[in-house]
Amino acid sequence: MCGTPCQRSNGLLQSCDKWSVGPLPPLFVHPSNGAAMTAMPPPSRRPSRRRILGAAMAVPPALILGAQTARAASWGTPVTVNSWNKINARWTANNELQTYRPDCVWYEGNTLVIKAFNAGGGVYYSGRVESTARYGYGTYSFTANMPNGRGLLPAVWAAYLNPWLPEFDAAEIVGQNPGVVYQTSHDVNNVQQQFSRTNSSGWTNSYHRYSFSWFPDHIDFAVDGVITGTTWYRTPAGTGLRFIANIAVGGDWPGNPDSSTWATADGARYLKISSITHTPYNP
Template sequence: MSIKFLASALAIAASTVSTVSAEGAPGYSGFNTVWAETFDGSAGTSVNGNNWNIITNLHVNNEVQTYTSSTNNLQLSGGATVQIVPRKDSSGAWTSARIESKYSFTPPAGAQTMAEAKLRFGDNAIANKQGIWPAFWLLGSSVNNGVAWPACGELDVMETVNGILTGHGTAHCDVYPGGVCNEPNGLGATVGIPDQSWHNWRIVWDRRANTWTGETITWYMDGAQFQQISGASINNQNVWNSLAASSVYFILNVAVGGDWPGPPNANTQDGYGSMMEVAYVAHYLST
């Protein structure tokens, strides 16, 4: 585990594919850093197995990729980042990677909880990213204890599809289809992304209200709010608790194809230009 309470400038090795971010997870006034992963390690090696489960043998949403543990798809940059790289082989088959944190947390009552990551996308042209689907999200830990999706709760901090510079922040909950969260669409909002370079994506649970209806979950890009739900808007305490008062864990992945983006096409390019690169993932709690 890599825990850093203040951001610091680090000397880094040159990346073989691009300039990488070398900052640790930043500190914030009024918050303690509870857990952070800053992806330190040698270039070309895999993520810390004490912190992450590397997911394979998972096929959902009619996606076309196969998730692997290969460092061709998942590697540390050597500059304190991780790169999730979709690849297409000579037969046209796609591979990529998905990692899920072994660390989990429950936002406590009476406090603010923040979860965030800093990430960027590869520099392939948007026209060459049909079917590419990177995401930073949190899933309710109860899914591993027999609670089906979406009743387990899911909070997508950032998703984008087909290279389009639009970030989607979405809550999934209750039942499928329909239900409180209008599944399978979820309760979502969007934000324009200025470019494919580094941006900070954050979600904040504010459970300081006197009643559950006054609690909120708010999404931010680069510190600017673009989505919010509340106990009052959900209007069901059990469903709200699945989103705001239950254990969650981090997921980072790049899918290829699927129901939402549609399949890749002849123009879709693989490799570093279609990757998602992550500088850190962190969990904070108000003091």
């Protein structure tokens, strides 16, 4: 069913399908000039202390004579992420219950769909994808419609994978608590800093933009363009993160599903992602 083997840092050998879809059309319009974009502009961020000091200090021209002019930091053009490894493996990390299958992931038009369902006899099938390409500094953005349901943990995130860390979670929602979305940074030693936002109407079953912006010395997390928190620490070289999306079933955090989890018209739950983009940042 699947081809290329993928070795995980926990020693689990998995197989993957590599597949992609063609370029996707712009999905957003720039709020200031009406230009079409594949992603909204990255959320604004507070300036670093280094830049504030630099702006306040006047340097006589004689002191910089012959010195190279510093290259200003800049943002690149958003790139649509649509080439994936589809995971085919039983997943036991965190005491999770699901088996990932390639046929639980597909595209409906431009929307990536991941399905989770109860196959009976204590067997749960779900989907997980990891981008074939790695990406560096910049904004990682998912416009996602997350499912609810007891014992589910849908997530959109990114990680090095080999080695696993660092990891940055753009959004995780515990299925029985759909009014809270969690965003978490994991450094190379798995030291974690978590932020959350609440929504009285719930975050599930409607589209929201979950993102983080990765800079050399910090990470900004945002929901619908509003920054929820900042983690300050100097990360490894700015290349190597893979985009990841999945639905975990059961496990230490959400607990086990029950009959209410699958009480839907077709007995399944879906994670739908209409836009996945990387906007490069050049320090």
